[in-house]
Structures are given as C-alpha cells and as structure tokens.
Amino acid sequence: MLPIERQRQMRELIQKKKTWKISELSEHFAVSEMTIYRDIKPLVDEGFITKTFGGISLKQNKEQTVSDQAHCAYCHKPNNSKMVYRLILTNDRIETTCCAHCGLLRHRQLGEEVLQAMCHDFLMDTTISASLTWYVMDTTLHVACCQPQVLTFEQKEHAEKFVKGFDGEIYGFQEAMEAVHQKMQGGQGGCSDHP
Ligand SMILES: [Zn+2]
Numbered sequence: 001m002l003p004i005e006r007q008r009q010m011r012e013l014i015q016k017k018k019t020w021k022i023s024e025l026s027e028h029f030a031v032s033e034m035t036i037y038r039d040i041k042p043l044v045d046e047g048f049i050t051k052t053f054g055g056i057s058l059k060q061n062k063e064q065t066v067s068d069q070a071h072c073a074y075c076h077k078p079n080n081s082k083m084v085y086r087l088i089l090t091n092d093r094i095e096t097t098c099c100a101h102c103g104l105l106r107h108r109q110l111g112e113e114v115l116q117a118m119c120h121d122f123l124m125d126t127t128i129s130a131s132l133t134w135y136v137m138d139t140t141l142h143v144a145c146c147q148p149q150v151l152t153f154e155q156k157e158h159a160e161k162f163v164k165g166f167d168g169e170i171y172g173f174q175e176a177m178e179a180v181h182q183k184m185q186g187g188q189g190g191c192s193d194h195p
C-alpha cells in the first residue's frame, strides 16, 4: 500500500475513533511503527491530528475546518484549487477562499487573527506569501471568479508584462486589500457566479 493511501485510510479511521496508539495503527496496516510515524507527519503538520504519548488524536474542531476548505470562507462558492487564497489563523484555524478577491476581503475582516496568507501565482502556479504578492485588477482578461477579479503574481515583472497585454492596475498587498474593499463599497461587482 502506498503511503498516500495509508494516510487516506488513516484519516477515515481517526474520524471514526478519535485516538489511536501508534502500535494499533502499525498492527492495523501491518507496517512498522517507524512507517506510521513517517505517515502521520504530514497529518500532524497540517493540523489534522496531534501527537500524544505513544499515539495520536484528532484535533478538536478539525472536522468543521476540513469541511470549510471546500467552500470559500467569504462567498461560499466552491473553491477552485488553482486560484485559492488560504488564510492561516490563530488557534490552528485555516480558512480557504475561492480567489484573491475574497481572500483579501476576508483577510481585511480578520485583521490581526491572520498569521499568514498564501495564494497562487497566476502564471507559474507556485505558492506565494500574500504579503509579497503583486495583485492585478481591472484587467480585460476574464477568468470568471469574483468581480472585481484579482489576479496574483509572484514577480512584478510578470504582472507588468501581463498588464501590457491585458491592461489593468498593479497593486502591492496593502494597496490591493484597500482597493478591493473600496471597489466593493462603491457597489461595483460582487461575489457572483454570473458576473
Ligand atoms: Zn469567494
């Protein structure tokens, strides 16, 4: 069995019964305890479970958080993984929004509660820290998430080239957050599937 498959089954097991001993898991999957420790590491890192003495247990409220990931925390539209903006919050909470538009608005709402935020580079599909991202708005290219749409770039050079081709304005993080907010206040656009 592949580690990834074991991890998937482990998630199910842990949701059914919230605490497990490493020895029980090792017996269940017929692999060494060492292997179990390796398998659970990503689950611990993402905050799904916590390590206890000789075992693991499901993190409280995690079921709630997991189900939230499928829908935007701001507009409740299903999340398209290519554009999501993820907010890492205090108390081990994570929120996912459908795109940088909702991400910036949600980030602004939560303020100090946000420890870190991540988004995706529109061209390269790499993950970027939101505070280092260049945001492009008012472009003529329509990618159909929320209006006014916000595209994200890791490199300013890419954002500049994009704007040359498709128009638009480039913003830094703080400016972008204020700009989306202003535009929403102004009554233009909105979070809709039918912009
Ligand atoms: Zn949204």
Ligand SMILES: [Zn+2]
Pocket (backbone or CB within 6 Å): 098, 099, 100, 101, 102, 145, 146
């Ligand atoms: Zn969106």
